[in-house]
Amino acid sequence: MTDDALATTLDRVRVYPIKSLDGVDVDVARLAPAGGLVPDREFAIVDDDGDYVNGKNERRIHRVSADYDLDSRTVGLAVSRDAEGNGDTSDAGTPDAGTLDAGTFHLDDERARIESWLESFLGYEVSVVSERAGGYPDDTALPGPTVISTGTLREVASWFDGVTVESMRRRFRANVELASGEAFAEDRLVGEPGERVRFRIGDAELFGVNPCKRCVVPSRDPDTGEELDGFRTRFVRKREETMPAWSGGGRFDHPFRLMVNTVVLAESAGAQLGVGDDVAIVGVENE
Template identity: 45%
Template sequence: MPRLDAIYVYPVKSLDGVALETAKIGPDGSLARDRQYAMVDADGEYVNGKRTPAVHRIRADFDPAGRIVTLSDRAGTARFDLERERDRARAWLDKRFEPEIELVSDDGVGFPDDTTDFGPTVVSTGTLAVVADWFDEVDGPGEMRRRLRPNLVVDAEPFWEDRLYASSDSSVRFDVGDVTLEGRGPCQRCVVPARDPDSGEEIERFRTRFVEKRRETLPAWAPQDRFDHYYRVMVNTRTPSNARSERIAVGSEVVIDDTTDR
């Protein structure tokens, strides 16, 4: 039986995540504290890993609550309470980027990559190991996890998570312990997985290699019509309203229920 192996939230969008033993589903359906803060420019556009590899050179060490963060790079280290000292944290970060940034907050859904299906993202331990093996430059499944940035890692076979979605107009319900989630579809990737999570250095022809291997290894249970292209891995989810404010925990059994209409 697959079990939940790890939970990660990323309190500041694009910066490092923090591993949790338990996590609460927020009132709007995302994990509490996940992408609660984001760096934006004067036009409100994200300053993130898609936009600049400079993001990767910043380390962020959070307390389990995702409130206290120690930020560091080659120029120095500083500790901030993001609720009380957001202006100081913004000033520290602002020195590392062009253009000038603001550090904004959303205590509800946060700033998810997918603004429609923003429940916890899911990937298996097997997938992380296999995809890491596609690239000599990647140092194992731990580094691949940092590149893909999932919320929930399930201890299961490679591409097990491709069982968690069906047609585009339906959802696959699955339980993480007592909490029900709905799988919606395979996650489209951006440039971030191609970049070293510490240096920002990009693997040459990463996307081309990824697409070739994903096409070759796509399991029989993955709905082929959900792949208009093969630069997709991990699963986006939604959280039913009756599961919000519930808690999920590492070690919980993960059980696939049924498929429902959207």
């Protein structure tokens, strides 16, 4: 692994302030003490049992659109229409999109109103919890920013008729996107078991560890929740067919993996990642 094995820049930074809802692009984001980006996954929606209300557990959550103003710390919530263009989800107790008004809420001061709005849509009680220091990452052992490349999103979108690059971006929900047009360029940040690839984004240093194992969420339309028939089967076949020489290895126990999970070096906590930052591999180290 050489320093120029991955020489590119950062093309996009996207944070998801409320876990499982839409993201928002930012020019610059700071690394929190726990390693995630501020304010990525700062809030989460949980049910009475404390389980996440997310795309894996609640398909209807895809129909909740979120529009953020991070300066004022507000979120606008609305309900999109279903796959047939209707407001009604056909689920008992759930109002259709025409009967639930969109609303704008302060993330800190109006959390009870957010909960009430979500409960009106979902038909059961939820709580919105917060953790500003580290958020609620999908992988608690590897809480750093997730990484993908534009080339990867373009390649994977080409496998499915009618699926755009932006739709694929919203399905896989990475935090940072490399400007590289090379498909699966981010796999260069994955070493063999027992190894971590050290890399730099601007002034921050991180370790690439695992290719991210995927769940049902990428198979669903990010607006309607409609599942794309045969998504996993086709994805696995095409991933195997197109996997480059630098991918694979012991970290790929199965091919339904895309995106890279990271951890942040302790001394990089508080550093900023920004669009246009140089990205380069430093070397490979033992865990």
